[in-house]
Every structure is written in C-alpha cells, then in structure tokens.
Amino acid sequence: DKYLLVGDYDNAKRSLDFFLYKAEKTTEGGFYNAYYTNSGAVSEYIAHAGPNLWVGIAVLQYTHRSRDYSYLRVAEQIARWVEFLQDREGGIVGGRVIGWYITEHNLDGFAFFNMFYELTKDQRYLDSANRILGWLQKYSYGNEVVPVKRGKGDSTIATDTYAWSVAALGPERLEKINMNPEEIMKFAMENCSVETEFTDRFSKTVSVKGFDFAKHQYLSRGGVVSCEWTAQMILSFHIMADDYSQKGQLSEATRYQNEANQYLNELSKMVISSPSVFGQGAWCMPYASQENVDTGHGWRTPQGSRTGSVAATAYTIFAISKFNPLKLSK
Numbered sequence: 001d002k003y004l005l006v007g008d009y010d011n012a013k014r015s016l017d018f019f020l021y022k023a024e025k026t027t028e029g030g031f032y033n034a035y036y037t038n039s040g041a042v043s044e045y046i047a048h049a050g051p052n053l054w055v056g057i058a059v060l061q062y063t064h065r066s067r068d069y070s071y072l073r074v075a076e077q078i079a080r081w082v083e084f085l086q087d088r089e090g091g092i093v094g095g096r097v098i099g100w101y102i103t104e105h106n107l108d109g110f111a112f113f114n115m116f117y118e119l120t121k122d123q124r125y126l127d128s129a130n131r132i133l134g135w136l137q138k139y140s141y142g143n144e145v146v147p148v149k150r151g152k153g154d155s156t157i158a159t160d161t162y163a164w165s166v167a168a169l170g171p172e173r174l175e176k177i178n179m180n181p182e183e184i185m186k187f188a189m190e191n192c193s194v195e196t197e198f199t200d201r202f203s204k205t206v207s208v209k210g211f212d213f214a215k216h217q218y219l220s221r222g223g224v225v226s227c228e229w230t231a232q233m234i235l236s237f238h239i240m241a242d243d244y245s246q247k248g249q250l251s252e253a254t255r256y257q258n259e260a261n262q263y264l265n266e267l268s269k270m271v272i273s274s275p276s277v278f279g280q281g282a283w284c285m286p287y288a289s290q291e292n293v294d295t296g297h298g299w300r301t302p303q304g305s306r307t308g309s310v311a312a313t314a315y316t317i318f319a320i321s322k323f324n325p326l327k328l329s330k
Contacts, residue, residue: 004065012062016071019055028096030081031055048095049085052078053108057325060115064328079116082109083128090131091139091152102151103140103161106132107168111326118328133169133177141165141179147187150297157215158297162188163232168326171243185240188233189259191215194223198289199305201272208289209266214296224301225289227270227312234263234319260319267316272306284308285316 004012022040023031026047033051034044056078059071085093092109094100113129116122139152140161148165150156162184165174171181194216195209210225211233237260244253271283287309288301295301302309318325 004061009062009066009068012058012066013068013071016059016062016074019059019074020071025077026081026096028081028084029077030096031078046095048098048105049082049092050102050105050108052081053105053112056082056112057108057115060112060119060328061325064115064119075116079113079125079128082112086128086131089135089138090128090133091135092132100151101139102154103136103149104151104158104164106136106140107161107164107326110136111168115326115328133173136169137177141177147179147184156297157191159188159192159211159213159226159229160232162192163229163236164326166236166239167232167324170327171240181240181243185236185256194225196223196225196289198225198270200269201306206269208269210263210270210289212296213288216296219294219296221290221293224293224295225266225270226295227267227285227288227309228315230263230267231285231312231315231319234260234267235315235322235324237263238319238322239324264319267319272308285312287312 018035018037018040019031023035024040024042025031030047030052032042032044033046033048035041036043056075059075059078063069063072063075082092085096087093091101092106094102094105110129110132113125113132117125117129140149141147143149143155146155146157148161150158150161165179165184166181174181174184188211192211192215193209194212195207197205198208200206208225210227210230212224213226213229216223237256241253241256241260244250244256267285270286270289272286273283286305286307291301291305291307292303293301317323323329
C-alpha cells in the first residue's frame with residue numbers, strides 16, 4: 001500500500017509477485033505468517049487469518065488503483081481460505097488449528113470482503129462481509145464498560161480495535177449498528193492515551209504523547225507509546241473529522257483535525273534514522289517508545305532502541321497521507 005501512495009507500481013508488483021509465484025501455501029490454500037524472501041520457503045509454519053487478509057487487502061488496493069487484474073486470483077485464494085475459517089455465525093477463527101477469535105482479524109475480514117464486493121460486485125463477498133458484521137455486533141460491541149472487546153469472550157482493551165472499528169466500518173455504519181463512533185474514540189483517548197519519555201535520534205530525552213497498546217494502568221511498566229497504533233488513531237481522527245465536515249458540523253470536524261495534528265506532531269519526535277544496510281540514513285519509526293517491554297497482549301516490543309518497524313513506518317505514512325488501507329478510495 002505504501003508503494004501505491006507514491007505511484008510506485010513496479011515495487012508493488014514485485015511484492016505481489018512473491019505471493020503469486022514464490023510463496024509456499026498451506027494445503028488449504030492460505031499463506032503462512034513468514035517466509036524466506038529469496039526462496040519463498042516457509043520460516044514460520046503458522047497461518048493466521050490476519051496476515052492473509054492483509055495480503056488480500058494489498059492486492060485489492062493495487063487492483064483498484066492500477067486496474068491491473070493479474071493478481072486478483074491471489075485475493076480469490078485468500079477469500080476461499082478465509083471463508084473456510086468462518087463459523088456458522090460468520091466469525092473468523094484465528095487460523096486452521098487455532099481456537100481463538102479476535103476483533104482485529106474480523107475487522108480486517110469485513111474490510112477485505114467489503115472491498116472485494118466493491119471491486120467485483122460479486123454478492124458472495126458482500127454476504128461474507130455482512131456475516132462478519134453480525135458476528136462483530138454480537139461478540140465485539142455493545143459492552144457498556146468496554147465498548148470494543150479484544151475478541152470473543154475477551155474484554156481486554158486493545159487500542160487498535162478502537163481505531164480499526166472507525167477505519168474498517170466507518171462512522172456511518174457504526175451508527176447504523178447502534179455503536180457511537182464518538183464514544184469509541186472518547187474511550188480510547190481516555191483509557192489509552194499516554195505521555196512518557198523517549199530518547200530521540202539526537203540522544204536527547206523528550207516528552208512524547210501517544211497511544212499505548214492497552215490501558216497502561218494495568219501494567220507495571222508504565223505508559224508506552226506504540227507508533228503503529230498511535231498512527232492508526234491519527235488516521236481515525238482524520239476519518240472522524242471528514243465525517244463531521246461532510247455533515248456540516250465544522251466545530252466537531254475542527255476538534256478532530258486538531259487531535260490528528262497534535263498527535264502527528266508528537267509522533268514526529270520519534271523519527272529515527274535507519275541503521276540497516278538498505279536504508280542507511282533514511283527516516284523510519286521505532287516500534288514503540290521503550291524496547292523489550294510487555295505490550296499487554298502476549299508479546300514484547302523488539303530489542304534495540306534504534307530498531308526500525310515496517311508496520312509503524314508504513315502506518316505513519318498512511319496517517320500523514322490520510323490514506324485508509326481498509327477502504328477503497330474514491
């Protein structure tokens with residue numbers, strides 16, 4: 001998606017060629033979580049729904065923008081594999097031999113199938129999207145204490161599920177299913193916004209404000225800024241601002257735009273220089289404001305204070321560009 005933003009279709013095609021020609025697939029047709037890029041051999045023999053859906057989303061964004069349909073069969077294979085993972089209620093399970101359901105993957109799935117329908121007008125994809133939406137209504141939304149659950153039977157607060165609810169479904173659809181997008185954003189701001197210290201690229205300690213992976217008061221480590229999830233919240237601020245602007249509610253639009261601008265300014269304090277042999281001197285974003293700490297979701301932030309994050313860097317570009325990867329732009 002980041003290549004498409006700058007019209008770099010050659011690099012976008014090279015990325016998609018890997019999945020079309022090289023990457024070894026599961027017996028059911030899905031992709032594994034990680035590969036050796038030179039050979040296409042598997043380096044992590046786990047196939048989760050989320051990574052597959054993001055490959056599919058990338059294909060759909062490329063197809064929509066380039067009108068080159070040569071990679072659409074990759075998205076079709078992913079669609080069949082993900083439909084295989086859907087249960088009778090429409091929910092997408094984490095993987096082929098995985099029993100958990102998470103809101104994040106189901107938001108990805110809704111966006112993927114809804115985009116696929118918009119691109120092809122194939123009713124099958126709209127039906128799959130609507131089934132996922134019904135599952136989200138039943139298992140992810142509607143809790144008065146925690147408005148967006150992390151997953152089925154899991155009320156843990158995960159900041160990305162708040163940002164992605166706005167990005168994947170949009171304010172109008174959230175309102176139609178009796179979910180208030182204003183309350184979703186308010187909850188994330190009140191419970192997940194943090195201010196902490198960060199050692200910048202000049203070795204200077206600065207105060208930085210952003211969004212944590214979870215409600216930091218529950219964790220002994222104190223507040224940690226996630227660059228990726230902060231950028232996702234910035235994108236959702238943009239979406240809310242645009243929605244209010246279209247409704248003619250300019251004071252509300254300005255309020256959200258100011259929030260987006262404020263957090264973008266904060267995120268700019270965390271820009272680092274890439275130490276890699278491929279990107280020496282180029283800017284990138286770290287994964288988080290602290291290394292090797294508990295995110296609250298079962299993994300830790302990477303080692304190394306100058307470790308660049310592809311996800312954080314890409315989402316920061318999306319936030320700056322106001323590009324929503326979970327929607328096909330007009």
